[in-house]
Amino acid sequence: MNIVLSGTFRTRQDFFVLLGRAAWGIERPAPTNLDGMVDLIRETGISRISVTGTWLVDARESLKIEEVCDDLGVTLNINF
DSSP: OEEEEEEEEOSHHHHHHHHHHHHHOSSSOOOOSHHHHHHHHHHHTOOEEEEEEEEOOOHHHHHHHHHHHHHHTOEEEEEO
């Protein structure tokens, strides 16, 4: 599954909210931490996440998201 997220990302939670909506819809709550993101990715079979818009997430938090994606074999493209 390929996911495209577009918006303004100021925090890691902004990313989680849009990822959750894109993968699960509004019926389920978005992940609130990296473990929840792992669960979402495994459950839905996401293989690629493309992010467009404005990425203002702290570099340390961004690196954590990238590391999780790398560990799971998910391609993460952040285009801004």
